[in-house]
Amino acid sequence: xxxxxxxxxxxxxxxxxxxxxxxxxxxxxxxxxxxxxxxxxxxxxxxxxxxxxxxxxxxxxxxxxxxxxxxxxxxxxxxxxxxxxxxxxxxxxxxxxxxxxxxxxxxxxxxxxxxxxxxxxxxxxxxxxxxxxxxxxxxxxxxxxxxxxxxxxxxxxxxxxxxxxxxxxxxxxxxxxxxxxxxxxxxxxxxxxxxxxxxxxxxxxxxxxxxxxxxxxxxxxxxxxxxxxxxxxxxxxxxxxxxxxxxxxxxxxxxxxxxxxxxxxxxxxxxxxxxxxxxxxxxxxxxxxxxxxxxxxxxxxxxxxxxxxxxxxxxxxxxxxxxxxxxxxxxxxxxxxxxxxxxxxxxxxxxxxxxxxxxxxxxxx
Numbered sequence: 001x002x003x004x005x006x007x008x009x010x011x012x013x014x015x016x017x018x019x020x021x022x023x024x025x026x027x028x029x030x031x032x033x034x035x036x037x038x039x040x041x042x043x044x045x046x047x048x049x050x051x052x053x054x055x056x057x058x059x060x061x062x063x064x065x066x067x068x069x070x071x072x073x074x075x076x077x078x079x080x081x082x083x084x085x086x087x088x089x090x091x092x093x094x095x096x097x098x099x100x101x102x103x104x105x106x107x108x109x110x111x112x113x114x115x116x117x118x119x120x121x122x123x124x125x126x127x128x129x130x131x132x133x134x135x136x137x138x139x140x141x142x143x144x145x146x147x148x149x150x151x152x153x154x155x156x157x158x159x160x161x162x163x164x165x166x167x168x169x170x171x172x173x174x175x176x177x178x179x180x181x182x183x184x185x186x187x188x189x190x191x192x193x194x195x196x197x198x199x200x201x202x203x204x205x206x207x208x209x210x211x212x213x214x215x216x217x218x219x220x221x222x223x224x225x226x227x228x229x230x231x232x233x234x235x236x237x238x239x240x241x242x243x244x245x246x247x248x249x250x251x252x253x254x255x256x257x258x259x260x261x262x263x264x265x266x267x268x269x270x271x272x273x274x275x276x277x278x279x280x281x282x283x284x285x286x287x288x289x290x291x292x293x294x295x296x297x298x299x300x301x302x303x304x305x306x307x308x309x310x311x312x313x314x315x316x317x318x319x320x321x322x323x324x325x326x327x328x329x330x331x332x333x334x335x336x337x338x339x340x341x342x343x344x345x346x347x348x349x350x351x352x353x354x355x356x357x358x359x360x361x362x363x364x365x
Contacts, residue, residue, distance in 0.1 A: 006051035046222035054119030062132030143204035151217035152194035284356035293325035
């Protein structure tokens with residue numbers, strides 16, 4: 001299968017990016033050093049090419065009814081210009097994907113952003129369980145650039161000549177950029193202030209170049225490597241790691257995105273039944289002993305040494321200068337301060353369940 005390229009592919013090559021295959025797309029893993037890129041986002045402004053993400057349009061008189069059935073959150077609560085994090089449940093009690101729903105016109109027009117690896121699966125699922133809406137895959141129409149960091153909003157205000165100071169998180173505005181339709185949403189995946197800009201593909205390179213030229217702040221391109229360490233420091237779930245088609249959203253700490261009193265949705269009863277008797281919980285942990293926890297490393301009971309779970313994401317935190325990890329453990333071992341063991345290449349290394357997010361950011365201050 002031919003690897004896909006985003007409209008920014010040539011720009012990545014010009015900037016010396018190391019490219020990798022990610023979900024069938026040729027994407028930049030890094031431009032310089034991961035730690036350098038990570039800290040630049042925490043301190044200044046970083047640009048991420050997220051044009052590989054999918055966009056599905058849901059329209060018509062049955063748009064709201066359809067999304068209410070397909071998703072766990074209450075879509076009726078968002079008005080034009082607002083966005084909402086939500087989940088697509090499956091019929092087994094797990095998740096098809098996690099998504100963001102953008103309300104273009106209340107009750108009638110919504111844009112749904114889905115994960116790149118799940119785009120075709122999500123689109124087919126939404127069509128299969130449609131309640132009468134017009135559902136269209138618009139992924140080939142849009143490019144997307146995430147602008148993240150303490151100075152990101154100032155950079156976008158200057159470039160687009162917009163006042164964004166009063167925009168709270170998960171809001172968006174539609175505007176025109178060099179004659180092309182654009183959407184700026186105060187969303188992101190780093191925990192920092194910033195936004196994600198949807199832009200028609202023919203203008204993506206122009207926007208990328210203009211953002212990098214900003215004189216308001218130091219703006220640098222950032223690869224997928226730092227994107228992963230940034231989201232891990234925040235304990236943000238990544239589909240295929242913390243959540244998948246068998247994980248219950250309550251055990252993943254995503255119960256806040258489920259509104260059972262407001263509506264019915266796919267497999268509601270089975271999802272809610274788990275809440276009454278949870279068997280495991282997604283936790284964050286820091287290491288006591290030396291060693292970096294990596295994905296799929298076994299997590300062990302500190303007393304019996306029995307394998308009780310696996311690391312879903314782990315890294316050496318550039319912000320903290322120490323290793324951190326995420327993983328599922330039985331609920332009896334999920335309390336803050338609880339000691340656990342991580343099997344690091346055959347060595348049982350001590351770790352402790354920690355408060356998350358692991359770091360404070362410009363968005364939380």
